[in-house]
Amino acid sequence: MTKQDVEAEEFDLANFLPYLLNQAAEASSLEFQRVYKGRYGMLRTEWRLLFHLGMYGRQTATEIGTRARMHKTKISRAVQRLEERRFLTRTRDESDRRAEHLELTQAGMVAYRDLREVARAYDARLTRQFSAEQSELLRSMLRQLAGMA
Structure with missing residues (x-):
């Protein structure tokens, strides 16, 4: 038996918790993914953004990123795609011109x-x-x- 064989036996990938969590997440999300992708052409980040706005109302991208633990570039792309499909609107914050408030439109709701x-x-x-x-x-x-x- 080689050293590599011994090392492989000492680590069981199939029982490695991060691996199991990832496998469970992938398996459990497939059917729901088919719905949001099939009905609305959305990606995962987009439906998550949609849900955060639907559940918590008007927010900034930064607020959503903090709450949803999503990276700002992914949020930015999702905002752009949802705005193009008229699911959300952006309103510039008058006191902080760098911030935009996001809100679902009627179609988004x-x-x-x-x-x-x-x-x-x-x-x-x-x-x-x-x-x-x-x-x-x-x-x-x-x-x-x-x-x-």
Whole structure:
């Protein structure tokens, strides 16, 4: 047995928590991705931005970035695409000309409400494979890992 074989045996990628989390995230998000991409042509950052505006109302890109933990360049691209599709408006802040307030348009609110209902139903389907206690424990542990606990 080579040294490389021994090292490979000492590390089990299939049980490496970041790897498992990534695999679970990819597997669990595919169906929802098909909906937001299929119905609205959105990318992941765009639906996340849409949801933050739908849930919390008018905000700046900086506020969304902090809350959603998204990089400002990704937010900037998402804002541009959502504005092009008339899902949001930008209003320059009068006291700080560098800041823009983002707000969903009527079309943006319709898309948000539609996707919110799909997300609720999808979340319920995903959690049916667990008991209520397991589901709450999983959510609690994930919030803790994400620093949201």
